[in-house]
Amino acid sequence: xxxxxxxxxxxxxxxxxxxVSCKASGxxxxxxxxxxxxxxxxxxxxxxxxxxxxSGNTGYAQKFQGRVTMTRNTSISTAYMELSSxxxxxxxxxxxxxVDSSGYYTDYWGQGTLVTVSS
Amino acid sequence: xxxxxxSPATLSLSPGERATLSCxxxxxxxxxxxxxxxxxxxxxxxLIYDASNRATGIPARFSGSGSGTDFTLTIxxxxxxxxxxxxxxxxxxxPETFGQGTKLEIx
Numbered sequence: 001x002x003x004x005x006x007x008x009x010x011x012x013x014x015x016x017x018x019x020v021s022c023k024a025s026g027x028x029x030x031x032x033x034x035x036x037x038x039x040x041x042x043x044x045x046x047x048x049x050x051x052x053x054x055s056g057n058t059g060y061a062q063k064f065q066g067r068v069t070m071t072r073n074t075s076i077s078t079a080y081m082e083l084s085s086x087x088x089x090x091x092x093x094x095x096x097x098x099v100d101s102s103g104y105y106t107d108y109w110g111q112g113t114l115v116t117v118s119s
Numbered sequence: 120x121x122x123x124x125x126s127p128a129t130l131s132l133s134p135g136e137r138a139t140l141s142c143x144x145x146x147x148x149x150x151x152x153x154x155x156x157x158x159x160x161x162x163x164x165x166l167i168y169d170a171s172n173r174a175t176g177i178p179a180r181f182s183g184s185g186s187g188t189d190f191t192l193t194i195x196x197x198x199x200x201x202x203x204x205x206x207x208x209x210x211x212x213x214p215e216t217f218g219q220g221t222k223l224e225i226x
Contacts, residue, residue, distance in 0.1 A: 045155075045163065045206055045217040061214045095162055104210040105153045107174065109162035 002026040004096055004110035011116045017084040020113045022096030029077035030054040033099035035106050036070060036081045038092040046092075050099065051079060086117045121145050123207050123218035131226040138194040140221045142207035147187045151211035154183055154192045157220075158203045166205075167192060199225075 007021040022034065036048040049060035051070040058070045069082045079096055094113045097106035122145040132138055142152065150170040155163035165174040167183035170190060180195040194201055202225050207218040 044219045045157075045208075047215050047217065059213070097162075100165075100168070102168070104151060105165055105168045105208075106163075107165050109164075112162055 002098065002108045004098060004108055006094075006096060006110040006113045009114040009116070011118065012086050014087055014117055014119055016086050016117075017082060018086060018115050019080055019082040020094050020096075020115070022079040022081070022110050024077045024079070024098070027098075029072075030074055032101070033103065034070075034072075034079045035097045035099055036068075037095045037097060037106075039095070039112075040089075040092040043092075048081070048094075053079060083115075086115075088117050091115065091117045120214055121148060121209050121212050121216050123209055123216055125205075125207060125218035125221045127221060128219070129222045129224060131224050132197055133226045134197050134199055136197050138192075138197055138201070138223060140192040140194075140205055140223070142185075142190040142192070142218050144188045144190075144209060146212075148209040148211035150186050151209055152183075152185070152190050153208045153210070154181075155206045155208065156201075156203050157206065163206065194223075197223075 003025045005023045010018050012018050030053045033050050033052050035050045038046050048064050051058045053072045067084050072079045097109040100107040124143045126141045152170045154167040156166050157163040166177050171183045182193045184191050204220045204222050206220050
């Protein structure tokens with residue numbers, strides 16, 4: 001069965017960086033794009049960007065341009081999202097999600113990774 | 120970017136009742152709209168894609184309709200497990216955007 005398993009919770013100081021991993025199993029990792037979406041506590045969903053695991057091509061929401069980097073390691077079917085220059089407003093649960101075969105919608109999600117930014 | 124406005128913000132109903140949730144786009148998204156359900160402490164789950172197609176394993180009581188700028192998610196007869204937050208999402212234009220959510224609570 002398709003699974004996306006994310007790394008554990010992180011606590012970071014303002015100005016630091018965080019790197020969240022997302023290990024895929026149950027399907028061919030390079031055949032489906034990966035989206036990253038975040039959700040602040042009690043708030044809605046915010047799309048951050050996408051990555052094509054086959055080519056490594058990425059696209060980032062303008063809000064995160066210059067601060068976010070999405071990469072992958074195809075040998076271990078793992079995607080990564082690194083966010084730099086963290087501030088308190090970046091405190092949120094970060095999700096990776098597989099984009100379905102249509103290329104439009106996310107059909108499987110990771111369990112989420114809580115990133116807390118606090119001095 | 121396209122703004123999705125969901126209404127109402129909160130909907131209070133009883134099990135067995137019919138739920139109607141709305142999502143309005145600031146410009147046409149054709150039929151490139153999805154609905155997700157999210158329960159506390161869980162990741163979102165895809166319910167409806169392309170405005171009206173149920174995702175795999177989604178019960179028939181969930182249905183979606185609409186095109187262009189106005190969309191509706193209908194739950195024909197609420198089950199206890201349906202009380203959650205529902206989000207719409209558009210994939211017509213870059214960047215993809217979500218609505219702010221509708222909380223469906225037990226009356």
